[in-house]
Amino acid sequence: MQNADAYYLYDEAVILENLRVLTQTFPNFRFFYSAKTNPNPHILKTLIKNDCGIDAASSGEVRLAVKHGLTPDKISYSAPGKTDEDIRYSLPRSRVVADSLGELSRIDRIAGELGEKFEIGIRINPPFGMDSIFGVSSQFGIDYESLGEMPNLSNVSITSIHTHIQSQNLGWETLAGYYENVLSLAREMKKAGFTIETVNLGSGCGIVYDDEMQSPLDMESLGSAVRKLTEKYADVSRDLIIEPGRYIVGKAGVFRTRILDKKVSRGKTYLIASGGMNGFLRPAIANIAKLYGHVNRGAEPLISCGNPCKITVLNDLEDTETVTITGNLCSGFDVFARDISLPKAEVGDFIEFSNAGSYACTLSLREFASQPKVREFFRTVDGEVLE
């Protein structure tokens, strides 16, 4: 890591601990890691070695999962707007999840062209919200009320359903209520004649970004609610999946950047660092949202809250000063933090940002201004650092 001015560091031990907590909370579930969260190859390898499947949001992620040796029963491919090519590649290699009635017909046609029968899933846009009794209009999934308009299918059979309506929930009762609503919906579908072998409940488990404003999800209470639900709905399916992303990796990553310059402009002290919006975009986007009055409301996966990370200086100084930390792009919005109190830092010191394991590296503007690409490192449980 010595030569890197800006880099991510992911910690395998934290990833494994988060996975252990999830396994305790959702016993007998299968976990399909949401690869778009952070597709770093070391992270994928660790999770796959620990029995996770992959939730793929594109045929590119199906490809990644195949490259890591996963078989079709451990890859779920759900995304709106699949091309014929996406479908042709993914049908034999994953469980393709149809996102609309039109897409369902297209998947059936392409399966026919491939000359094989495939089991597929459908994503349902449910008639309820995470914590409301109303469904919403959405580009995702097939409206529950439209299931009566299913096309005739000759080459595929629907054997699983998938739902996902909201990420970053910190209330266990909200999540438990949502799971119950989905399982009850699946039971209704079975009664109506659908074959449902697998229920994929999507994601939803959130993490604390802002220690002062948020409290952690109570995994013990969630776990006991989940155990009761799996007993109550044992007739619906024995193959239950969740597809977490941030819960596994969000807090397992930090972003570090070296201070390249320090200056005072009209009374304000600036620390100018490497890899702003082109390295770790999320703090800059949260700052922009604040400027437009969008305080503490999420716009996932770009914005989770107003203060998405804790910022520390990697030195031993105790004296503090008020600083604005910026990146080195030609944009006045390339700002990590404004007017915060930090231990005194000098050119060459590193600043560390927490909560950088999910929706971080991949979301950043890595091509912008032809700056050097931010690097990614992975510390194994044995303390080895891999790039």
Ligand SMILES: Cc1ncc(COP(=O)(O)O)c(C=O)c1O
């Ligand atoms: C369909 C689906 N599954 C899983 C996830 C992962 O969510 P999270 O990272 O909040 O766990 C997302 C995130 O947007 C999603 O859209």
